[in-house]
Amino acid sequence: MEFKKLELNNLEDILEMEEKMYWQGKEWQKLWQKEARDKFKELIKDYLINYPNGCWGLFNTTGELLAVVIFTRLNKVKAIPYFHRFSNYFETAGKIIYVQVFAVKNSESEDNLAEKIYEQLERVAKHIGGQKVAVLIYSSFLEEKILNKLGYKIEYNNLQWEIYPDKFVNCKIYTRTVDQRENNIH
Numbered sequence: 001m002e003f004k005k006l007e008l009n010n011l012e013d014i015l016e017m018e019e020k021m022y023w024q025g026k027e028w029q030k031l032w033q034k035e036a037r038d039k040f041k042e043l044i045k046d047y048l049i050n051y052p053n054g055c056w057g058l059f060n061t062t063g064e065l066l067a068v069v070i071f072t073r074l075n076k077v078k079a080i081p082y083f084h085r086f087s088n089y090f091e092t093a094g095k096i097i098y099v100q101v102f103a104v105k106n107s108e109s110e111d112n113l114a115e116k117i118y119e120q121l122e123r124v125a126k127h128i129g130g131q132k133v134a135v136l137i138y139s140s141f142l143e144e145k146i147l148n149k150l151g152y153k154i155e156y157n158n159l160q161w162e163i164y165p166d167k168f169v170n171c172k173i174y175t176r177t178v179d180q181r182e183n184n185i186h
Contacts, residue, residue: 017103070101081162
């Protein structure tokens with residue numbers, strides 16, 4: 001497997017992973033098809049163009065995208081509305097690496113892929129001077145399981161998060177301090 005920056009040509013694969021991982025409930029699937037897919041496409045494209053250094057993927061040996069993580073930099077741990085403009089939240093010198101998008105291709109090795117992508121994310125965070133990784137969770141059993149395994153702790157619980165314009169849900173924010181001793185990207 002290879003961990004490398006995402007490009008615009010990965011956009012459709014990212015959208016497919018996002019849909020399969022998070023938009024499968026009956027109500028969510030209708031919303032995805034009606035308008036959410038286009039909103040999400042705009043969001044991801046905004047990050048890929050304006051902050052490619054925060055857009056990473058795990059690829060297999062044939063170049064197939066298996067997992068994705070996209071982050072922004074903040075100065076304070078907070079819940080960012082899911083759909084937003086990159087420029088409204090990005091802080092150039094931010095020491096908090098806030099995971100905006102996480103998705104894993106549906107496969108038998110989801111746990112392994114999720115763990116690998118978070119381990120690689122921490123290496124990137126170290127490399128760019130991040131002090132903490134923050135991950136907002138609304139409903140992702142896979143992600144919570146991996147974060148717990150990797151030693152992340154709940155910093156905020158029962159926060160209100162705008163998951164969709166004018167639609168709020170309770171969420172948690174998990175964080176982990178980044179060890180600055182090693183800062184090589186593998």
